[in-house]
Amino acid sequence: MxxxxxxxxxxxxxxxxxxxxxxxxxxxxxxxxxxxxxxxxxxxxxxxxxxxxxxxxSTGKEQWIAVGNVTDFSPNQPQKVEFSYKKLDGWMTVEQKSTCWVVAKDSANFDVFNPKCTHLGCAYHWDQNETKFLCPCHGGVYDITGKVLAGPPPRSLDKVPFKLEGDKLLVKGA
Ligand code: FES
CATH class of the missing domain: 1.20.5 (Single alpha-helices involved in coiled-coils or other helix-helix interfaces)
Structure with a gap:
């Protein structure tokens, strides 16, 4: 063995x-x-x-930011609203400042617009005399619903998602 x-x-x-x-x-x-x-x-x-x-x-949790009470907005009187919120940017949380235009149709119906012209992104404003949104850069003109009336903008104003919670108007942060 x-x-x-x-x-x-x-x-x-x-x-x-x-x-x-x-x-x-x-x-x-x-x-x-x-x-x-x-x-x-x-x-x-x-x-x-x-x-x-x-x-x-990161799934980038969606944020809703309160921009005012529904009673703050008079019907057919577009109002520019500035707000800020915290946003995850890479590995840091930063304070993001933003703006939108709020148009109340009545106390329950609103349009909220992105503040950049859809042509090349200039800031437009509401002209109370002409009752139109006017873009100073290239003469873009929009009506109160955001529809293009004149100038080079290729489409209506971009809408910002919003929701109502009680009497608060909240817009969606990007
Ligand atoms: S950026 Fe507004 S019309 Fe050109």
């Missing part, structure tokens, strides 16, 4: 062979130390990788 030898050519004694189910003690310890090292590395890297990657996987 052939005698079992270990990796150094020494005879093996049953029960003291140094083998663990076909794996040498050296390999067993090597795997164990490797596994512990991997677990420690994963535990250390997990929070770092999670922090670095979180903005990439």
């Amino acid at each position: 052939a005698e079992l030898m270990d990796e150094y050519g020494r005879p093996q004694t049953p029960g003291a062979s140094g083998k663990q189910g076909g794996v040498t003690r050296r390999k067993f310890l090597s795997y164990g130390i490797g596994g512990i090292g991997t677990a420690i590395a994963a535990a250390l890297l997990y929070p770092i990788v999670g922090y670095a990657a979180s903005p990439a996987f």
Whole structure:
């Protein structure tokens, strides 16, 4: 009967062979130390990788910003509203300032417009005498519903999503 030898050519004694189910003690310890090292590395890297990657996987929670009470807006009197809100920008939270035009049709129906002209993005204004939105850059003209009346704008004013909560008017932050 052939005698079992270990990796150094020494005879093996049953029960003291140094083998663990076909794996040498050296390999067993090597795997164990490797596994512990991997677990420690994963535990250390997990929070770092999670922090670095979180903005990439952020769903960008939608925000609704209160811009006034419905009673603040008189029917057919467009009103420019400035507001600010917190926004996640990459890895930082920044204060975002924004503007919109609110047009009340009555106490429950509104139009809220993006403040940029749809031609090249200039700021337009409401002219109370002409009862029109006028863009000074290239002569764009819109009516109170945002429809283009004259000039180069290719489409109506862009609308900003809004909702009413009680008597508060909220607009959606980008
Ligand atoms: S940007 Fe308003 S008309 Fe050109």
